[in-house]
Amino acid sequence: EADIYQTPRYLVIGTGKKITLECSQTMGHDKMYWYQQDPGMELHLIHYSYGVNSTEKGDLSSESTVSRIRTEHFPLTLESARPSHTSQYLCASSQGSYQPQHFGDGTRLSIL
């Protein structure tokens, strides 16, 4: 039933590599979000977008960047991965303000 897709689901990669995590939704939602979550911990917002060509940094400082060229697509990029980037990254979208967020199943990223 998921209408928001994240790829890859798992990624193990060496330090210094450039990584792009993909997120796509088919619901036509304007608002999209990236969260970072470590095991047993809360989700931390790292980026959000209210529409095409709109991106903002979230509450948790992150070395990643995002782009929003199309409504349905919100990729996250790490230019040079480091072990401290090891975490789970969750993408979400919502229809509008004060609406539930729909999440993908995340990308579990391990940097060696």
Place this chain on the structure above:
Amino acid sequence: SQKIEQNSEALNIQEGKTATLTCNYTNYSPAYLQWYRQDPGRGPVFLLLIRENEKEKRKERLKVTFDTTLKQSLFHITASQPADSATYLCALDMSMDSSYKLIFGSGTRLLVRP
């Protein structure tokens, strides 16, 4: 800044009993509060939303209350089943800065024994 407190200890109950999970927040009362379910290795799934002017909201076996005086929300699952075992997250809006963002608690893990 707004902080959310959810019981970090797992709640372990017998099948058929009512599970009650607590979400406390520290500062201003949000315009609305949401509850999500998260299974291991999956993203959170939305369950219920309650607004500040609503005292209670129900959906099937789920019930949420919102007390802005106590700065607390309670999440109840009646007639619990082993399939209800998961982590339940409370989320508050950040409407103070009109940015429509949510902040999440770390969740409470529920284990329902058959």
